[in-house]
Amino acid sequence: MTISAVVFDIGRVLLEWEPERFYDRTIGEPRRHALFKEVDIHAANLNVDRGYPFRETIYALADANPKWAAEIRLWHDRWLEMASPEIPHSVRLLRALRAKGIPVYALTNFGVETFVIAQTHYPFLREFDQAFVSGQLRCIKPDAEIYAHLEEGTGKAPEELLFTDDRPENIAAAAVRGWKTHLFDTPDTWAARLVAEGLLTEAEAQ
Incomplete structure (x- = not known):
């Protein structure tokens, strides 16, 4: 047909769509490696893709990981920088x-x-x-x-x-x-x- x-x-x-590149530029590659090793932020993003509320999902992950809270919130607060150009x-x-x-x-x-x-x-x-x-x-x-x-x-x-x-x-x-x-x-x-x-x-x- x-x-x-x-x-x-x-x-x-x-x-x-390169979140790793954004984080390397923003917090440095060594800290990005440590963050992504300790926190499964991609899994949280997949839940957003499933229809979970965006801010609540990312901020809840930040609250559950206070050591990385500021960095995790960047996924929400500066999301457009990851989805570009x-x-x-x-x-x-x-x-x-x-x-x-x-x-x-x-x-x-x-x-x-x-x-x-x-x-x-x-x-x-x-x-x-x-x-x-x-x-x-x-x-x-x-x-x-x-x-x-x-x-x-x-x-x-x-x-x-x-x-x-x-x-x-x-x-x-x-x-x-x-x-x-x-x-x-x-x-x-x-x-x-x-x-x-x-x-x-x-x-x-x-």
């Missing part, structure tokens, strides 16, 4: 697809509040035909449920979807369902895949 829609992950595909070539590809009338969807692990923050700062995140956000749906990739939400919400057959994501487990979960997939590494290789599928010309994919 011909591809009729393209599905984008957001973090590390359309936006850089945008990846310009990927954004151009999104817009090029839409300009050709190809539906473009987001399938992303993102908190309810953080997605609003990101949309406010990055207007292109409001340009999807539909966005399937884990915090709103209360399920996350790579759980099958979130992929089913997209299929049901768009009415697209799995074989019609081409999905790019930077995490192999998320790609594998989509492939099991029959989605066509692309493991994102750089915008250039993603552009080449879109050209190879006949969705964009080489000029459009620049």
